[in-house]
Amino acid sequence: MRKYISEFLKGIIRENPTFVLALGLCPTLAVSVTVSNGIGMGIAATAVLLGSNVIIALIKDMIPDKIRIPCYIVVIATFVTITELLMKAYSPALNRALGIYVPLIVVNCIVLGRAEAYACKNSVVNSFFDGLGMGVGFTLALILISAIREFFGSGKILGLTLIKGFEPAFVMAMPPGALLVIGLLLGFFNVIKGRKA
């Protein structure tokens, strides 16, 4: 049991997909305008990661080595399509807010990266926990970035005004804000890492 918990936890801090592995940055930056968008994207990506990790771990012995990448892509694309259809049916507003970034989960490097680096070598249960941990780590990173952007860009978090009389800087809600926040955050984590070492 402890092994599964450590598989789960490593995706959250030690191997956080966004801040440590620097994978899947495109959707992270594009959808992190508000916290609710960030959470929605995080859940969608987690669902895809879980599904693809489990299926790939199940069929890893049947896939010839040479065409493994196309096989992975088909599995991932199937789960992305399922997620997209579910989102369209049950949460059309979120689907509109995320726009083309929902189908683009298919080229999110985290999903393919975990398939290639982990699921094709490990057991089904391990892969399940790995996918869950990575997904939660990705979601937490998205929440952190989108909370900073939503607060400075519109003075709110999850639609609630925090400080009265705060003049938001709209640029933080625009594309430059995303790049600035991720750059400063990566620098900040470098400083922390330097202190520890």
Place this chain on the structure above:
Amino acid sequence: MSAAQLLTIFISAVFIYNVILSRFLGLCSFIAISKETRPALAMSLAVMFVTTMSSIITWLIYRFLLIPFGLEYLRTISFILVIATFVQLVEMVIRKISPALYRFFGIYLPLITVNCAVLGVAVLNSDMFFLKGKALAGSFYYSTFQGVCVGLGYTLAMLLMSGIRERLDYCDVPKAVKEFPLAFIIAAIMSMSFMGFNGFKF
């Protein structure tokens, strides 16, 4: 097909909604390969070629296969498979025909399969130029042109960035922001200046 429409596509794909600085597609390759100008140029040209060709191919698939059979929901799967196969094919052809060109593009071509810009432009085309399952007039030309323009926008951002980063080698930057963090901060400033194009109207 009108010249004004083409000009609008050009301005919006290259400047206003620049594929990297505003839509954030292909960001991984943008940060990873923009350290020097020559590889950056090779990658950009490869991306431009693939976005153009995949725009054409995915338009044909969407118009003549998916729509007539009511299979629009298979868009993601079919597009990514065709793009991956196409990139593989191009790599094989280049390796056979021109070893020099292969050395020039070589390692960057396989990377393009998972470049979000390529799938992004295909999805964007099928969103923009198809209305309720019908192709708009001239949509084939618009799609192809948008593929070219997205590639151009990618090239522009890549060349600007690699030029700046080559100069940065001689600068004394704080250790904490060396390499990637600084690249993101520079990209933020570039993105801010590109926002100035937002006022363009025709």
